[in-house]
Amino acid sequence: MKENTALDNRKIFEAFVDYLFESGLSQKTVKKHIENIDFFINEFLSDVMALSVSDGIRVVPEFLGGFYITHCMWASKTGMNDNITVIKKFYKYLEQEWGGLSTNAYEVMLHEIKEGKDQWHDRLWRYDHLDEEDSDDWSNEPMLLDEETYDEAELKELYKAIHDFCVMKPWKQLSNFDIFAIDFVEYDETYYGIVLGGGGENFGLSLLEGKSGLKTLINILNDNYELGYEGMRLMDGYTLLLDPRTTLSPEDRSLIDQSGIVFDQARSPMLRTHECGMLSYLPETYEISDMTEIFEAVNETLRHMIGIGDLDQHYNNKEIYVRRIFDNGEIEEGFESGLDHYNKVEGQGINVLYSQLDLKRLGKSLTRSKEIWEIDAFHMAEPVDNGSGQIYYPLVVAIMDHHSGELLNHIIETPLFLIDIQDYFIEFLKEYGIIPESIMVRESVYTRHLIPVFDWLDITIAVVDKYEAMAEFKEAIVSFESGNKE
Numbered sequence: 001m002k003e004n005t006a007l008d009n010r011k012i013f014e015a016f017v018d019y020l021f022e023s024g025l026s027q028k029t030v031k032k033h034i035e036n037i038d039f040f041i042n043e044f045l046s047d048v049m050a051l052s053v054s055d056g057i058r059v060v061p062e063f064l065g066g067f068y069i070t071h072c073m074w075a076s077k078t079g080m081n082d083n084i085t086v087i088k089k090f091y092k093y094l095e096q097e098w099g100g101l102s103t104n105a106y107e108v109m110l111h112e113i114k115e116g117k118d119q120w121h122d123r124l125w126r127y128d129h130l131d132e133e134d135s136d137d138w139s140n141e142p143m144l145l146d147e148e149t150y151d152e153a154e155l156k157e158l159y160k161a162i163h164d165f166c167v168m169k170p171w172k173q174l175s176n177f178d179i180f181a182i183d184f185v186e187y188d189e190t191y192y193g194i195v196l197g198g199g200g201e202n203f204g205l206s207l208l209e210g211k212s213g214l215k216t217l218i219n220i221l222n223d224n225y226e227l228g229y230e231g232m233r234l235m236d237g238y239t240l241l242l243d244p245r246t247t248l249s250p251e252d253r254s255l256i257d258q259s260g261i262v263f264d265q266a267r268s269p270m271l272r273t274h275e276c277g278m279l280s281y282l283p284e285t286y287e288i289s290d291m292t293e294i295f296e297a298v299n300e301t302l303r304h305m306i307g308i309g310d311l312d313q314h315y316n317n318k319e320i321y322v323r324r325i326f327d328n329g330e331i332e333e334g335f336e337s338g339l340d341h342y343n344k345v346e347g348q349g350i351n352v353l354y355s356q357l358d359l360k361r362l363g364k365s366l367t368r369s370k371e372i373w374e375i376d377a378f379h380m381a382e383p384v385d386n387g388s389g390q391i392y393y394p395l396v397v398a399i400m401d402h403h404s405g406e407l408l409n410h411i412i413e414t415p416l417f418l419i420d421i422q423d424y425f426i427e428f429l430k431e432y433g434i435i436p437e438s439i440m441v442r443e444s445v446y447t448r449h450l451i452p453v454f455d456w457l458d459i460t461i462a463v464v465d466k467y468e469a470m471a472e473f474k475e476a477i478v479s480f481e482s483g484n485k486e
Helices: 002-021 027-049 053-071 077-097 105-128 152-168 210-221 230-234 250-259 285-308 312-316 338-342 356-365 420-432 447-456 469-485
Strands: 180-184 189-196 204-209 237-243 268-274 319-325 331-337 372-379 395-401 407-413 438-441 460-463
Touching: 002 027, 002 053, 002 077, 027 053, 027 077, 053 077, 053 105, 077 105, 077 285, 152 237, 152 250, 152 268, 152 285, 180 285, 189 210, 189 285, 204 210, 204 285, 210 230, 230 372, 250 268, 285 319, 312 319, 319 338, 331 338, 356 420, 356 447, 372 447, 372 469, 395 420, 395 469, 407 420, 420 447, 438 447, 447 460
Parallel strands: 180 319, 372 438, 438 460
Antiparallel strands: 180 189, 189 204, 204 237, 237 268, 319 331, 372 395, 395 407
């Protein structure tokens, strides 16, 4: 029976491969899709689960949120997104060309992926940081790159795109406030960016991922953080800084040399990946090809923006330039309302650890008050090493009474498994015994996971750019940290 299932799966897999080659996608994208769907069908479904591809649609969450994370040494956030993309394509193809799926199975799978994606990303991050080697001097002695770990051809493509950016000198025509967006529809990923250097210094590029990234970017530009460094700790995405080669780290110089691309000695690239709450790091090998795609799209976007000329009228109307890239290679681009992007409800599609009924019951068991609270989650200024190679900025989660300024509760932790902030808040409510009338919150990658909880507890949500009572506490925390360091 298992052999028959495997043979049937192989037959459908081969037909899907033919479909991909005829789809008009680039050869590189097709190759990536084939490798990923081959592993899902012929390894996971056939060998591990002994399931047909039709029945396998039920275990897609088990694969993405479990097997892929724990059994694939090459697992990464980008890789998971690539798997999501091709699995969606495969089951859409199966539904249209072969049939055999149970009623609404495809729609159920799409819903499960949408609901589970953020949680799987967090689980992957946590799993990756379980067994890192000790590093006693991580901050002062960076390791040189192992030249064999990077594909020189891929590095050359990436640094060629960066070189094109440098030659374009977009900072001469664009300001730090001219926000643009790159929307990869196929991957369900959007990057919001600005060109650095309009003021004549700090040349480069900043790209932050998702709607939370847009909010972080705008808050940084408008100086809406109580702590000057705060927004930098909430970044998910990439930065490119152009500095004199003599000031670059050995790793950066090694990457440039491996690429074979020659840069101006006065403006050589320093490329970093950012994850919320973590020390920024050099691009991983698996990120290179995806970063190339992103930077090439950025260059095309900037060329179009520069070609338009007078952008002031659009940005005065709070519009941003959006380049939307579809999986068939089609492009849509133009100005869209920045407010529509900024005001998109961040609580949609977020998993909740508790049922709506349980939260309603909890709300009835607590004393309702007229209190207004402020809740924030922010990182400390200095990174720490937990002794197992995990380098992070400690996360502070605090709850304050808006009127009295009283600190009701706070914790200092490693960066939380994002959804765990719900547990922290619920346990505090049970202990405190009171539920507020309203909560003031600045949306971030952390606090957005509380929004559906507030909603189900019938707590009014006031989204703010800056806090009032919280500011003094945050300054005190940083002062305490600085005193300990001295």
